[in-house]
Amino acid sequence: MSNVQDMPLITRREGAVLVLSNNNPAARNALSPAFYLALTEALHNAKNDPTVGAIVLTGEGGHFCAGGDLRQLVKRRELSVPERREKLEGLHDLIRAVRDCPKPVIAAVEGAAAGAGVSLALACDMLVAARNAAFSVAYVKIGLTPDGGATAFLAQFVSRQVLTELCLTGERVSGERLHALGPVNRLAEPGEALNEALTLAKQLAAGPDEAMANIKALCHGAYDNTLEQQLEQEAQFMVHAQASEESREGMAAFLEKRPADYTQLRQPRG
Incomplete structure (x- = not known):
């Protein structure tokens, strides 16, 4: 050992x-x-x-x-x-x-x-x-x-x-x-x-893994991208996020006035 x-x-x-x-x-x-x-x-x-x-x-x-x-x-x-x-x-x-x-x-x-x-x-x-x-x-x-x-x-x-x-x-x-x-x-x-x-x-x-990973990518790119490039990246991530299980849980938790629980949604990354 x-x-x-x-x-x-x-x-x-x-x-x-x-x-x-x-x-x-x-x-x-x-x-x-x-x-x-x-x-x-x-x-x-x-x-x-x-x-x-x-x-x-x-x-x-x-x-x-x-x-x-x-x-x-x-x-x-x-x-x-x-x-x-x-x-x-x-x-x-x-x-x-x-x-x-x-x-x-x-x-x-x-x-x-x-x-x-x-x-x-x-x-x-x-x-x-x-x-x-x-x-x-x-x-x-x-x-x-x-x-x-x-x-x-x-x-x-x-x-x-x-x-x-x-x-x-x-x-x-x-x-x-x-x-x-x-x-x-x-x-x-x-x-x-x-x-x-x-x-x-x-x-x-305690946050949503996929959303946070994409937010990191947006923050990194924000210093080098033009506005149009950043808008495009934001659009791609947002339209995907709107149909994700993370947003389903997050929005449901908000409407139901309870803490969101993302732990059951986490899957190994490839």
Whole structure:
């Protein structure tokens, strides 16, 4: 039986919520290929598990993720450009897996979220952060440039000037400031980010799976689509939803003044 300390990812259930925790506390949960694989597999399994309604991503030992492992990054100098690109795509594939998961994914951030750790947090659908959490697009500090979609995600919230400041200085930004800038959905007192995220996740987990997956797709496309493209996507989803079992249950519950129960409608995804 594997020792929990050797697992790159710890998983547990809180009812319909799947909690996934980065487990490299000795290195402030720095990223590794083993973590990429474990998290991608966990997201894939959750996609096909009808008992999972929402996912919370967090970190062990009081930190979310310190980004790339500097000891491993130093070794990449010895690789060819294609080899370095292949290594980087491991991170980018993970970011895509988080973004494309049809279940709601909520980041719960305590302590440090630096470099690609910021990218990973922002790739999630929602973000709960402790007031004193420290976010840093820290690449410039070691002569590197951002990856993992950090600039793309931040550009959805902040001006070019603020984006440039964050990336060129690499200075730490508190959870409170990031909340003021827009990316943080809920602020928590220190040590309470996971509990706040679980409360939010449990609320989402009670919702209609198919409708929420389509809402996620609409929200992702809204930043790049033209109005006509977005109207078309909304129309396709709406005309389908109007005949779904989820809407049958939801509208009946509303008219009957009772809570909707979607649990009997959940089926494994292909």
